[in-house]
Amino acid sequence: MLRIINSKSTILFCIFFLILGCKPDINEEEKYNDYPIYPVQFTDVKISDNFWEKRLDVNKEITIPATFKKSEETGRISNFAKAGGSEEGSFEGIFFNDSDVFKIIEGASYSLQVKPDPNLKKYLDELIDKIASAQEKDGYLYTNRTINPEKAADSAGVVRWTNLEIFHELYNVGHLYEAAVAHYKATGEKKLLNVAIKNANLVNEVFGPDKNYGVPGHQEIEIGLVKLYRVTGDSKYLNLAKFFIDQRGRNKNKRIGQDSATLKFKFDKINPWGGLYDNDFWTGEYSQDHKPFVEQDKAVGHAVRAVYFYSGVTDIAAITGTKEYDLALKNIWEDIVERKIFLTGGIGAEPGIEGFGPDYDLPNATAYTETCAAIALMLWNHRLFLRSGDVKYFDVLERILYNGFLSSVSFKGDTYLYPNPLESDGKFKFNRGVCGRSEWFDCSCCPTNIVRFLPSLPGYIYSTQDERIFVNLFIGSSAKISINGQNLLLKQKTNYPWDGKINFSFDNKEPISAKLNIRVPSWSLGSVLPSSLYNYVDDKTSKMKLKINGEPRELNISNGYIQLEDRQWSHNDNIVVEFEMFVRKVKSNDKVIANKGKIAFEYGPIVYCAEEVDNSKGVLDLSLDEEYSPQFFFDKNLFDGIGKIKLTKDEKSKSDEVKLIPYFAWANREAREMAVWLNSKL
């Protein structure tokens, strides 16, 4: 089905322009579509379960206030006041620190929308006033230059828009646009949105065909521009996003003020990268600027830049209907899933460039696996699913969500991991100078990304295409799903990820026709990922059951979904689906040298690890053999309840027992040894 924007955004867009009293700047001849599959918005889905609900609450009650507080203490917020003239002083911190504040506002707005909070609302109002005051008359917003131009990050970077490959002016405002759209949707207020629009209009005046051909050094603005386009209906934002995408690897001589060859930028103390690089580096593979996107076929360079880029490209492909990017998107995705993804779903093997390494180079202890990269990869896979309906993208997304992403925030919600390695000797300071979790970082992109991702999670569970409803994640929730103008009220109850039984019921009294498609997770079909990078040692598949209104049914699985017949659903109906869960052993493709002679353990979607805290003999030197048999059990006393695995040789002797906890739970106790991949003679 082709949709001329979706109906909800069309209404929103008309209201928006009626209020503004101006004519939408969209060429009626030039209709744009959007993704053929529509995600049920997080505002229409309420999570209520034992696993995720508390994570979302902790994000709201602890992480959002904690990250705002850190932003105050580190000058991130006063930078806006200084740029606006209400405070004295010079710029503090890293030149892209504005973006952290925008990201927390985005997360806080999502949270506000789910649960009103007058104090948070008031805090945001005051903060937005400060941000608006920092905007220059023509729309420019980048406190590092506005506060004190002659002392801006580096003398070579004083002039606006110069050395874009380093200075993040366009990256920062990409996050501003995302925050502004979230805040507008949450509150209906336009103050931050107007700041964003004014800025985007300026960016559009400066960049474009026959103007400055510069591209953002760190992609992100593309995603933000698409969101701005959706909410305003103004196609110039879409065209600008496409321009930025298409200029990578092209027209380098037409970029105005990009002279980092002479800059040889060094970041010293605030250095997130730790190197001294020249122009060829900044405009090469590192920032996916080595050749035009359509000619790219490998995931290279800085992982967050790369995957934000691919997400932006996917948005443009979906909205404009162009197929020109498809081959590159396909090849790059396969390159990641076949050769460059860790078992936990993390990406980025190379700390030096915070990015992709060579094929199959997946070192466990030094894995960079940045939290932001894990989030970016979920954003991209979600988009790829919405464009194709292909279940494989959710298999990747689920693996990241429960493992390489969830590890990044502590149970208490106040300490974080920036890299998420798969092994630790309890000494190496893998977490940007700390062995263990940290409350904050000089470069705090990761905590502030967690803050905005978690409250958006309800929006990933369900999606629709005409009468079809996709259930892609198993999270206890109630959803209002619009089907042909009627609201189907779907309820999901489950104890996933500890149990594969899922119960669906309906709250709508009036029967509503829908085709339910329930995802069959790849782990239950005996596939770790849609590639040959990792394999289960046995080729067992899970037993599966389906009951409708108490009656057992034949399973009709096609395209990775249990396809239920098209029928009417109402409050009298009930569906039960069950995927058998059991402990599985995983081996790597032999090409992954780091995992030679090792195995890992999984249960359902969860990757396990051994921590020294539970295994007094240590975990790096232990060696498993075929005599060990695994057993899953639920420990209700650890971290509010958690599924563990016990490996025993002899039921009666405890001395040889090895205990495993979910990888996402590691580093919540003493920082000692940890390993996902365990030595094995198997």
Ligand code: FUB
């Ligand atoms: O450059 C902005 C962010 O800081 C990147 O996305 C992260 O990798 C970190 O370098």
Ligand code: ZN
């Ligand atoms: Zn980060």
